[in-house]
Amino acid sequence: MADLRDLRAPADPPGPRLPLDLGDREPVLVRTRRALWTWWLIAGMWTRSVMAYRASFALMLGAGIAVTSLDFVVLVLMFRHTDRLGGWSLPELAFLYGTSGFALGVANLLVGSVDALGERIRTGTLDTMLIRPAPALAQLCAERFNLRRLGRPLQATAVLVWSLTALPVHWTADRILLVPTLLLCGTVIFGAVYIGGATLQFWWGEAKELQNSLTYGGATLLHYPPTIFARELVAGVVFGIPLAFVNWLPALRILDRPDPLGLPTAFQYASPAAALLCALAAALAWRAGLRAYRSTGN
Amino acid sequence: MATSVQLRAVEGGALGLYLAVARGAFRRYSTYRAATLAGAFTNTVFGCILASTFLALWRARPGLGGYDTTQAVTYIWVSQALLVTVAVWGGGFQDDVQERFRSGDIAIDLYRPVDFQGWWLASDLGRAAFHLLARGVPPTLVGALLFHTRLPASPAVWAVFLLSVLLAVVVSFGLRFLVSLTGFWLHDSEGVRAVMLVVAMFFSGMLLPISLFPGALGTAAHVLPWSALVQIPTDVLLERRTGGALLTGLAFQLAWAAALLAAGRALQLLATRKVVVQGG
Numbered sequence: 001m002a003d004l005r006d007l008r009a010p011a012d013p014p015g016p017r018l019p020l021d022l023g024d025r026e027p028v029l030v031r032t033r034r035a036l037w038t039w040w041l042i043a044g045m046w047t048r049s050v051m052a053y054r055a056s057f058a059l060m061l062g063a064g065i066a067v068t069s070l071d072f073v074v075l076v077l078m079f080r081h082t083d084r085l086g087g088w089s090l091p092e093l094a095f096l097y098g099t100s101g102f103a104l105g106v107a108n109l110l111v112g113s114v115d116a117l118g119e120r121i122r123t124g125t126l127d128t129m130l131i132r133p134a135p136a137l138a139q140l141c142a143e144r145f146n147l148r149r150l151g152r153p154l155q156a157t158a159v160l161v162w163s164l165t166a167l168p169v170h171w172t173a174d175r176i177l178l179v180p181t182l183l184l185c186g187t188v189i190f191g192a193v194y195i196g197g198a199t200l201q202f203w204w205g206e207a208k209e210l211q212n213s214l215t216y217g218g219a220t221l222l223h224y225p226p227t228i229f230a231r232e233l234v235a236g237v238v239f240g241i242p243l244a245f246v247n248w249l250p251a252l253r254i255l256d257r258p259d260p261l262g263l264p265t266a267f268q269y270a271s272p273a274a275a276l277l278c279a280l281a282a283a284l285a286w287r288a289g290l291r292a293y294r295s296t297g298n
Numbered sequence: 299m300a301t302s303v304q305l306r307a308v309e310g311g312a313l314g315l316y317l318a319v320a321r322g323a324f325r326r327y328s329t330y331r332a333a334t335l336a337g338a339f340t341n342t343v344f345g346c347i348l349a350s351t352f353l354a355l356w357r358a359r360p361g362l363g364g365y366d367t368t369q370a371v372t373y374i375w376v377s378q379a380l381l382v383t384v385a386v387w388g389g390g391f392q393d394d395v396q397e398r399f400r401s402g403d404i405a406i407d408l409y410r411p412v413d414f415q416g417w418w419l420a421s422d423l424g425r426a427a428f429h430l431l432a433r434g435v436p437p438t439l440v441g442a443l444l445f446h447t448r449l450p451a452s453p454a455v456w457a458v459f460l461l462s463v464l465l466a467v468v469v470s471f472g473l474r475f476l477v478s479l480t481g482f483w484l485h486d487s488e489g490v491r492a493v494m495l496v497v498a499m500f501f502s503g504m505l506l507p508i509s510l511f512p513g514a515l516g517t518a519a520h521v522l523p524w525s526a527l528v529q530i531p532t533d534v535l536l537e538r539r540t541g542g543a544l545l546t547g548l549a550f551q552l553a554w555a556a557a558l559l560a561a562g563r564a565l566q567l568l569a570t571r572k573v574v575v576q577g578g
Binding site: 063067073078084086206210212217224233 | 332344347353488489493495500505511
């Protein structure tokens with residue numbers, strides 16, 4: 001374990017010590033800084049521990065890249081038999097694949113460990129986190145941090161770069177700006193889905209698989225163009241769990257494609273708003289879950 | 299050594315013992331109700347997504363790979379039903395064995411008066427029976443409601459399908475058993491498992507029917523053991539294998555099952571010797 005005193009070092013102002021749990025009285029900015037610092041320390045500790053076995057790390061990273069590449073191999077094999085899927089070409093699908101894989105992969109790297117919440121509740125180790133003088137959510141997200149999860153975003157980035165070179169896009173200022181925006185907002189959306197989905201485990205300890213269908217299932221959905229899915233499903237990921245803002249909606253603008261739902265153009269630029277709403281919803285869910293939590297007492 | 303003890307203890311009641319082990323595994327998995335429900339939901343979500351993609355592909359290329367559009371959509375739902383049942387991803391008894399490597403209990407297992415391989419095979423068959431019911435039936439029903447699927451009406455086809463699934467589980471067990479035994483030499487079989495996962499997902503026909511693979515890749519996929527896991531049972535249910543082709547398919551599964559079990563047995567003997575040499 002890292003020295004616990006490290007966890008509070010940067011947030012502690014000079015002078016007399018403050019009580020450990022400042023709760024809501026601590027300004028949001030200070031609390032955020034403390035959470036990020038906590039995440040950084042714990043993630044760093046796990047990285048050092050993983051790097052003790054370098055060969056094993058390299059193997060697992062390689063295997064991870066191979067596993068995630070399979071989805072793309074299947075896409076390529078499909079396009080050996082056709083040159084359009086739902087009216088979209090392979091480079092266009094590769095753009096969807098790369099952006100969705102990148103967002104999911106980075107979110108998984110940063111906060112993916114949160115899905116162990118149910119396990120921690122069962123074994124009582126969540127209590128240990130709650131009594132430490134550091135934000136529990138940050139600890140939960142950083143615990144068992146493993147750089148080998150870089151495999152997915154690395155592979156997705158490679159596909160994305162290829163698609164950008166192969167796509168005949170007419171690059172305007174807004175289109176250029178949309179690419180980094182959607183990558184960032186997509187990561188936030190998937191991160192919120194991870195955290196929001198994990199908080200379900202406060203009420204239903206075995207909901208982990210359910211969360212997989214939102215994260216991995218969601219990312220698989222976003223690999224393919226919206227035109228091949230039922231309209232209800234597409235509407236569900238616009239207005240329900242807003243995964244469509246990860247890449248579908250901005251991609252319609254970037255690739256200059258008609259919207260199968262006929263939504264206003266503003267939706268194609270609305271990823272930041274959707275990301276903000278998702279983050280807020282996840283934060284509220286986390287708070288509600290923590291309040292509802294009763295220790296199992298083991 | 300253990301063999302003589304083993305024979306005496308098990309004589310007469312061997313089948314009963316293995317049935318009890320299988321029943322125990324079935325009941326054990328059936329206690330995780332909420333997790334099973336969540337898992338069946340995940341299979342359904344993936345079924346919906348993948349069936350839509352197949353529908354789009356077959357609309358562009360009707361009759362691709364010898365499947366009509368309805369068969370292609372059904373293919374997805376049957377393969378989702380088989381994914382956990384035949385443990386394409388690995389897991390099942392493998393997780394238990396891995397845990398016993400970690401705790402060192404594996405040494406005790408080898409000296410029990412029950413056959414090591416037989417015990418875990420029985421337990422894996424019990425698990426598979428539960429998963430076929432719990433994670434196979436619900437997604438298939440939802441798939442039939444939401445999509446246009448084609449399931450056989452003839453009970454004979456269903457019976458042969460179940461036989462083919464049984465053989466698929468044994469082949470899958472044979473592969474996973476070999477992977478687990480590498481734990482005796484490597485400190486953990488995590489890395490080998492990760493590699494096997496890739497190979498199994500791809501060559502089982504889980505992601506794409508093997509008849510869509512190009513050239514040598516397709517030829518290789520047809521003869522490797524993994525096609526016994528998903529491709530053959532699914533084709534049996536879709537009635538793409540009838541008559542002679544049906545028999546060849548089952549024989550193929552049976553041959554791989556026998557070969558892998560024999561290889562597992564040989565490796566197990568070597569592993570037992572290793573434990574003896576190390577003194578447990």
